[in-house]
Amino acid sequence: MSTTPLLELRRVSKHFRKPPGLLARLRNAAGLPARQAPGVVAVDDVSLSIRAGEVVGLVGESGCGKSTLGRMAVGLHSLSAGERFWKGELLAGASRLAPHRTSLGMQMIFQDPQASLNPRMRVQDIIGEAPVAHGIVERRRQAEYVETLLERVGLDPAVIRHFPYQFSGGQRARLGIARALAVEPEFLVCDEAVAALDVSIQAQILNLFLRLRDELNLTYLFISHDLHVVHHVSHRIVVMYLGRVVESIAAERLFSDANHPYTRALLAEVPSLEPAKKRFIAIRGEMPSPMAPPSGCHFHPRCPHAMPVCRSEAPPLAEIAPGHHSACHLNHVSA
Numbered sequence: 001m002s003t004t005p006l007l008e009l010r011r012v013s014k015h016f017r018k019p020p021g022l023l024a025r026l027r028n029a030a031g032l033p034a035r036q037a038p039g040v041v042a043v044d045d046v047s048l049s050i051r052a053g054e055v056v057g058l059v060g061e062s063g064c065g066k067s068t069l070g071r072m073a074v075g076l077h078s079l080s081a082g083e084r085f086w087k088g089e090l091l092a093g094a095s096r097l098a099p100h101r102t103s104l105g106m107q108m109i110f111q112d113p114q115a116s117l118n119p120r121m122r123v124q125d126i127i128g129e130a131p132v133a134h135g136i137v138e139r140r141r142q143a144e145y146v147e148t149l150l151e152r153v154g155l156d157p158a159v160i161r162h163f164p165y166q167f168s169g170g171q172r173a174r175l176g177i178a179r180a181l182a183v184e185p186e187f188l189v190c191d192e193a194v195a196a197l198d199v200s201i202q203a204q205i206l207n208l209f210l211r212l213r214d215e216l217n218l219t220y221l222f223i224s225h226d227l228h229v230v231h232h233v234s235h236r237i238v239v240m241y242l243g244r245v246v247e248s249i250a251a252e253r254l255f256s257d258a259n260h261p262y263t264r265a266l267l268a269e270v271p272s273l274e275p276a277k278k279r280f281i282a283i284r285g286e287m288p289s290p291m292a293p294p295s296g297c298h299f300h301p302r303c304p305h306a307m308p309v310c311r312s313e314a315p316p317l318a319e320i321a322p323g324h325h326s327a328c329h330l331n332h333v334s335a
């Protein structure tokens, strides 16, 4: 069995420059020297490697950088620093020697299929356009190909002539999945793919993802702000806070062995954990702005266990047990 990861992000970062505000535009108009515009470090020195067949759940509060990391994984965002490998081959790096490239083998499924499905296109074109354009299927076989995909995601092939508005939310989610599958990907980034759906429909779509993984040997990065959702489908859970990974743990060990105070705070919010969650301490306050992250460990202002060192030094993401990584100074305090 190959030990090369399917996808590897090595020490990647993403900086966004904030668009110039009114004051900066006035300074510019007055011919005054520009002040450095504050930016956002959406992803800060993150390494992530995903094996073929693995389902990795990526969780954290809104704005912590999950979508940005997912977009970097599939090549929708360039890298400000670091490198990206696909089956061991360098696909993108921050230097000009490593040009930014993507591949049909990796696709992204978004939260709102309504917004990402062209309302004026029929299902046959929505799903069948890309595989024809990329030579995966001949145009004369397009309808047959799309019908097979519709059946695969649990839709009636007879809907091939329909428009997106004729479908329910759950059916549109299935269309979005069929469209991603149409180019025969090996790796899917699912970004809040079930967040807009009712709970009962969510469960159906999650089960569809799992069935497709087994049938098509797919690998997933499953992004959600809802730990309960990702826990259901993932082998491994990666927790992000303000651009950094704070913990990576096997999903089956999450409830028993979660180490980072932030992960434990997220667990305190999971409704199905009653009464076990009583041992977790709920999170305090709001996540600070990514434009002005706290010094040291970004989580320290909200952490019930913060120590002086947490304010000054960022803890490294260290392996605290086989396959279990956590970035917390508490792990390095001698008893």
Ligand SMILES: Nc1ncnc2c1ncn2[C@@H]1O[C@H](COP(=O)(O)OP(=O)(O)OP(=O)(O)O)[C@@H](O)[C@H]1O
Pocket: 016, 017, 040, 041, 042, 060, 061, 062, 063, 064, 065, 066, 067, 068, 069, 225, 290, 291
């Ligand atoms: N294209 C962009 N330009 C400028 N800033 C951006 C851009 N995309 C994301 N950001 C900023 O980067 C930070 C991380 O955003 P991101 O969308 O990755 O977080 P998230 O965890 O996926 O949150 P959400 O679940 O709300 O999408 C946020 O502060 C966001 O405002």
